[in-house]
Amino acid sequence: MTPQRLGIGWQVGVQSGWGVYGVNLALELAKRGIAPEIFFTAANVTLRQDQAPVLGPHLERQRANSGLLTTDGILNLDYPFLHALSDKLGLPGTLARVHGKPDIGVVFFESATIPHENIAHAKRFAVIIAGSSWNAEVMRAHGLTNVRNCPQGVDLEVFAPGPRQKIFGDRFVVFAGGKLEYRKGQDLTVAAFKRFHAKHPDALLVSAWHSPWPQLAQTLSNSIHLEHGPAIGANGQIDIAGWFRANGIADDGVVDLGAFPNLETPYILREVDVALLPSRCEGGTNLVAMECMACGVPVILSRNTGHLDLIQADNCYPLDLQIPIGAVTGQKDREGWGESSIEEIVVRLEEAYTNRAELAKRGAAAAKFMTGWGWSAQVGHFVAAISEFIS
Numbered sequence: 001m002t003p004q005r006l007g008i009g010w011q012v013g014v015q016s017g018w019g020v021y022g023v024n025l026a027l028e029l030a031k032r033g034i035a036p037e038i039f040f041t042a043a044n045v046t047l048r049q050d051q052a053p054v055l056g057p058h059l060e061r062q063r064a065n066s067g068l069l070t071t072d073g074i075l076n077l078d079y080p081f082l083h084a085l086s087d088k089l090g091l092p093g094t095l096a097r098v099h100g101k102p103d104i105g106v107v108f109f110e111s112a113t114i115p116h117e118n119i120a121h122a123k124r125f126a127v128i129i130a131g132s133s134w135n136a137e138v139m140r141a142h143g144l145t146n147v148r149n150c151p152q153g154v155d156l157e158v159f160a161p162g163p164r165q166k167i168f169g170d171r172f173v174v175f176a177g178g179k180l181e182y183r184k185g186q187d188l189t190v191a192a193f194k195r196f197h198a199k200h201p202d203a204l205l206v207s208a209w210h211s212p213w214p215q216l217a218q219t220l221s222n223s224i225h226l227e228h229g230p231a232i233g234a235n236g237q238i239d240i241a242g243w244f245r246a247n248g249i250a251d252d253g254v255v256d257l258g259a260f261p262n263l264e265t266p267y268i269l270r271e272v273d274v275a276l277l278p279s280r281c282e283g284g285t286n287l288v289a290m291e292c293m294a295c296g297v298p299v300i301l302s303r304n305t306g307h308l309d310l311i312q313a314d315n316c317y318p319l320d321l322q323i324p325i326g327a328v329t330g331q332k333d334r335e336g337w338g339e340s341s342i343e344e345i346v347v348r349l350e351e352a353y354t355n356r357a358e359l360a361k362r363g364a365a366a367a368k369f370m371t372g373w374g375w376s377a378q379v380g381h382f383v384a385a386i387s388e389f390i391s
Helices: 017-031 052-060 062-068 116-122 133-141 186-199 214-222 240-246 262-269 287-294 305-309 325-329 342-354 356-370 375-385
Strands: 005-012 035-041 081-085 103-107 127-130 147-149 172-177 203-208 254-256 274-277 299-302 317-319 322-324 338-340
Touching: 005 017, 017 035, 017 052, 017 287, 017 375, 035 052, 035 062, 052 062, 127 133, 127 375, 133 147, 133 305, 172 186, 172 262, 172 287, 186 203, 186 274, 186 342, 203 262, 240 254, 262 287, 274 287, 274 342, 287 299, 287 356, 299 342, 317 342, 322 325, 325 338, 338 342, 342 356
Parallel strands: 005 035, 005 081, 081 103, 103 127, 127 147, 172 203, 172 274, 203 254, 274 299, 299 317
Antiparallel strands: 322 338
16 A cells, blocks of 8 residues: 655755754654655754654655656646745745645744735645644634644654753853844843843843844844844854844853754753743744743743743743734734833843742743643644545
8 A cells, every 4th residue: 555645845954943843744744654755855954863764765755856846837746735835825936836635735924914815825725734823813814714723843852851061150041042033022132131131240141043044133123122233244144242242231141152953952941041032923833932841941921923822821921011013003914913021021030030939830830831742742733634635
């Protein structure tokens, strides 16, 4: 009997949320006897020793699959195909002519305003998998009924609580991660930490903000909270250390981690006291937040969009005050976005700093909460959502 196949229409293994998602989705599909047909990969896909035998044979077929895209006309596949939809439910041109049996959409969008023509095109898909409850609600509000909510997972084999080596000494360490851009709210982090550090010089901000898209950092010039935006250095990378200095945070108050493999992240996370992630919008559930929580790191989270799926009463420090950016500015593309209060961020940092027992309690609750969010469980939900098409 020919095994069931499922095409994956985005780059697997690149250092991004989509890349991590693709690797883990492919691995879990393969473990279930569903062959992942991979069309795009990073130059080098980093796998653990136990993962390579599972995914290796499927990665070897990638070149042949990619070659199919060089032909002209419609490419009709005899197996289901997952299309990565872009913001506003756009379909990248490279894959617009690829037709699976059937076509399935996967989306983590950040704009609640979807053009009418994109809604019409979205009805082509047998089902659209939403990366968050917020995404699902927005699509249903636009009249789409072929929507199922299946958030991403987290690698619990890698991201788990562990011993602290105190590589930062006795500093109170605040971690901030995610690609540098206005949407992620790093300007709020810098502005709030500057105030907090002035009162607590023993505090240290550890940033992991580099990404393959340094040009996104330029969107922070929209911020009203900082005088200076980040600059791109002569090496083509974001000068994050220079950005901190320009905005009044001395070198001894920050550590910029630069770019490093996702598999090394837990060793850093086990060294921090709290994470600060005041995103204005998350299309999905924010992989960085999930990784922090799985490691038992208490997280200060903005109560908006995709973060709503993660926030419970005792598993984080929620930023409850959310100014509705879309309504205030009239920018329809930013409906659903929330602007966190710098004052509330500072209050949450103070709570974490002064009550270490409560800090530890919330970190333990976060780790417990995330035990239900492993990739095996989440891909299980994914497979169940499309089971009628892959049976």
